[in-house]
Amino acid sequence: MTASVGINKSERAYLEIKSKITDGSFGPGYRLVLGQIANELQVSVVPVREAIRRLEAEGLVTFTANVGAQVVATDAREYQYTMETLSLVEGMATAMAAPNVTPGDLVLARSINVEMRECLEHFDPKRFTELNHEFHAVIFEHCSNLHILDLVHRGWNRLATIRESTFAFVPGRAQRSVEEHDHILDLIEAKAPALEIEIAARSHRLATLHEYLEYQKSQQS
């Protein structure tokens, strides 16, 4: 009853492994061996196994029967799938949330966006990414459909595991991003039609993807 702030060992294992994936300790393709991880975490294999199956369900690792799990390979195609999916669900979540967004939320969102602009000047990409998540969360957390909201969370979750490793910045994208944020807030404030808000939020995310793909292509040639 002292140190064990956590809940149960399965949960702890889950969080532990997940953070090792997101921070890059377990890179793409890394093989997750039950016994090995169990030793590191000082628990038996049973909770570890459960944690890994959970990560599988979330798409962070792939699992093969009688062989084991490995961290999902985050190639460009995976990145594209994830961004497209997130654009879809986040767009809808934003649109569904719009009627429930309070004036206070809008003020908060705008202030976050101001801080993001400051990050651009100081060139603080890590903080920028955090704020970006906060910004969108302020809005989409009001989404009334809990299933869709869950999918949004999973999308961000997955993105966090990918971004750190491979997918860096596209020059100028951040600047345009904050401008699009303001536009989305304007639409919400003006109580624009749901579909218009949805398309705006969707395009906002897809723009990041497309600019990334363009940039990659230009670098290759």
Added chain:
Amino acid sequence: MTASVGINKSERAYLEIKSKITDGSFGPGYRLVLGQIANELQVSVVPVREAIRRLEAEGLVTFTANVGAQVVATDAREYQYTMETLSLVEGMATAMAAPNVTPGDLVLARSINVEMRECLEHFDPKRFTELNHEFHAVIFEHCSNLHILDLVHRGWNRLATIRESTFAFVPGRAQRSVEEHDHILDLIEAKAPALEIEIAARSHRLATLHEYLEYQKSQQS
């Protein structure tokens, strides 16, 4: 190497429990007790536990720490969430699939739709539901984004567990449904813009939901 066509016990338990949920043996709210199910399936609790956690990840059961799992309560709200989510992902999947749909697929889809019309005359709702799934699958299976396709499968999956139990037919809906099917096929054949196809497919599903909600309201008063 004889009878055990299945893979491993965990997988068998998963399929077994899932089918019992979908066919109604384990109705909404039914409490899934590890030991009890383990006995029925003649396995130990470990694979059963894993199977249940998997079902939890798919949203078919809810799980509470140290208490256990129970079949998710499929109230009207859940139904609405599921249908809205499916309308979203299926709409996009249909639009993304459209360019990859071959003339042969269109012929097949139209023939399925013809058979659905026949079901209307003979009043064969079970077969109608099957064909409905087939119809949509012929199209959305060509969706190039595997994440979105996976979400579509999960949505249908979930719907299967709900529909059987509570949510019956709305008079006249089936008739309109097959007409909308033809419209969607027309759009695909005419190579309509992706957004147009998406909205059509989305509306098609949402119409089922809205007519259901209307019908419920009218029955109450």
Added chain:
DNA sequence: CCTAGGTCGATCGTATACTATTTCAGATAT
């Protein structure tokens, strides 16, 4: 009569031990 606290049974959570499967190295045959 109502509430606080304690006991007990049911069930979950996890460790340990054993079994099944896969994989790879090395040997043998073609």
Added chain:
DNA sequence: ATATCTGAAATAGTATACGATCGACCTAGG
């Protein structure tokens, strides 16, 4: 030289056993 077989090591899969936790009931005190 290549292919196939054989066996051992590594690791996943499962069973059993025990400890931990929760919820219901029951008792004591107000």
